[in-house]
Amino acid sequence: MRKLLFLLMAVLIVFFLAACTANESAGKDPDEKTEEQGGEEGNGESIDDGGTGEKVLRLNNGIEPTSLDPSIGFDAVSWDPLNNLMEGLTRLDKDHRAGPGAAETWDISEDGLTYTFHLREDAKWSNGDPVVAEDFVYAWKYMLDPETASPAAFLGYFIEGAEAYNSGAGSVDDVGVKAVDEKTLEVTLAAPTGFFLDVLTNPAFFPINHKVAQENPNWHAEADSFVGNGPYKLESWEHDVEMVFVKNENYWDASTVKLDKVHFAMVNDTNTQYQMFESGELDTASIPPEMSDQLIDGDNVFIGPYGGLEFYRFNVTTEPFQNENIRKAFAYAINRADIAEFVVKNGVEPAYGYISPGFTSPTGADFRDANGDLVSFDPELAKQYLEDGMAEEGYDELPEITLTYNTSDTNKAVAEALQSMFQEHLGIEVKLENMEWGVFVEAQQNLELQMSRSSFINDYNDPVNFLESFITDSYMNRTGFASDAYDDLIAKGKSETDDEKRWEYLYEAEKMLAEEMIATPIRYYNTVVLEADGVEGILRHPVGYFDLKYADKK
Incomplete structure (x- = not known):
């Protein structure tokens, strides 16, 4: 399951969010890389340390992680915990670039197809086992195994033989990843991929302790069996209630980790988590939309870019959205500026294209600026599209239309705004339906929904x-x-090796999405977080997963 920049990982305001790039998802919603329930935002403050003087950071994960199996938990509510419990070959650094992680160095062949990674000699698992190349081979082949049904498997298609194996047309033996020796991993790509090191920062590429997994396939399901190789280890996990992380003394860079514990609550309500912040039960929180005007300019507010998009999908296999003009009618009837300013608030920007700002082209231009606005608010044009589409389909009136969204206070407010706009500008009454996350994703995947909410949080920076x-x-x-x-x-x-030409293909692809209008953009994401006094060092990447490795609480 796209990386870039926009705000509002604000944790519960939605976040999601299922990628993805494939992904929402995202938005990434559990597979989209979703944005579904504020992965990292809205999180905690002072905790009673029992007089021990420990540094404990209290955060809010929004909801239960979909899974702490790196191949299955393909969404923000899983990525944020995973990125602090585990580490891939590369890790985003303080400048948001892919730097050394479990791999200390690497070599790239002249043709750009072969990557040789040299693992750190002192890289260990939380149980003391050494991190070895076979852990990556095992994890990646497990992700690509058709039986695993990993929503992240498509990310592995950059690797030679991966797509064929995952689709059932090839052999696992032909997947281009092998352990040269205990600490050397060789990866062969299907085609040169200049952003491959960025791709590897995604949790889907985290290693799995192959010895532990072979003994216990459900190693990731409970705290007492979970084994990670990141800055923290999982001390306890009360499902749907809380998780507690403690510093991992076996981490190769443990001396950098300042916190003793991280406590994750699971509160899926923007106002409740804000009240918890106010009472000192959380150290960070998202700002409830109705309080944005009075809080957004405060000294304790972090605002930064976050690569992602909230959008609505049209099911082109069901009436009336099999018709392109009818899809366009709905898209052009949406006043995105009003949704951003008066509904979501918190400084988010309306989206008139699919790729969020922040991706710099080979010529130095921002992708969004280069490709321009692809959809706008134009009620008169929307009515014309509707008239043309109904004539093409022979409709005297449209079939009943239901707009579906995953449960969240912000998602509900946006859906109600859309409902009102379709009534006002098209004269169409649209029913609203909300579903809990798991049910929603399955129904959307099975093409059971007519028009449904999605979010996409970029998996990597391209x-x-x-x-x-x-x-x-x-x-x-x-x-x-x-x-x-x-x-x-x-x-x-x-696969195009000429970067400027490659981007031209991407510009054309985005324009084609707008022409077909299979989905309509609503707004870009950003990160807006309230932070308690003394909280510092939390890395919030424009494209990536929040990182507590350098976090501190004074």
Whole structure:
């Protein structure tokens, strides 16, 4: 399951969020890389340390992680915990670049196809086992195994033989990853991929202690069996209630970790988590939309970019959205500026394209500026599209339409705003329906919903991450859209070695999404977080997963 920049991982305001790039998802919603319930935002403050003087940071994860199996937990509510319990070959550094992680160094062949990673001699698991190359081989082949049904498997397709194996057309033995020796991993790509080191920062590429997993396939399900290789280890996990992390003394860079404990609550309500922040039960929190005007300019507010998009998918296999003009009618009837300013608030920006600002092209231009606005608010044009579409389909009136969103106070407010706009500008009454996350994702994936909310949080720092979500048969597609021409653009947008030409393919692909209007953008994300006094050092990457390695609490 796209990386870039926009605010509002604000934790519960939605976050989500399922990628993804394939992904929402995202938005990434559990697979989209979602944004579903504020991964990292809205989190905690002073905790009673029992007089021990421990440094304990209290945060809010919003909801229960989908899974702490790196191949399955493909969403923000899983990524944020995973990124602090585990570590891949590369890790985003303080400058948001892919730097050394479990791999200390690497070599890249002249043709850009072979990467040789040299693991740290002192890289260990939380149980004391050494981190070895076979742990990565095991984890990646497990992710790609068709039986695993990993929503992240598509990310592995950059590797030679990976797509064929995952689709059932190839052998696991042909996947281009092998342990040269205990501390050397060799990866062969299907085509040169200049952003591959960024891709590897995604939790889907984290290693798995293969000895532990072979003995206990459910090693990731409980605190007493969980084994990680990151800055923290999982001390306790009361499902749907809380998780407690403690410093991992076996981590290769443990001396950098300042916190003794991190406490994650699971509160899926923006106002409740804000009240917890006010009472000192949380150290960080998102700002409830209705309090944005009075709080947004405070000294204790962190505001930063966050790569992601909230959007609505049209199911092109069901009436009336099989018609392109009717889809466009709904898209052009949306006043995105009003939704951003008066509904979501917190400084978010309306989205007139699919790729969020912050991706810099080979020529130095921002992708969004270069490709311009692709959809706008135009009620008169919307009415014309509706008239044309109904005539094409022979409709005297439209079939009943239901707009579905995953349960969240902010999602509900946005859905109600859309309902009102469709009534005002198109004269169409739209029913609203909310579903809990797991049920919602399954229904959306099975093409059971007409028009449904989605969010996409970039998995890695390249525009193709979002755009590839809509290739034919992608797990992230969820619209029924299929186009050989679009698939070809994305293939070229991944493999073209001339960077400027590669970006031209991506510009064309985004324009095609707008022309087909299989999904309509609503707003870009950003990160807006209240922080208690004394909290510092939390890394919030524009594209990536929040990092507590350098966090401190004075």
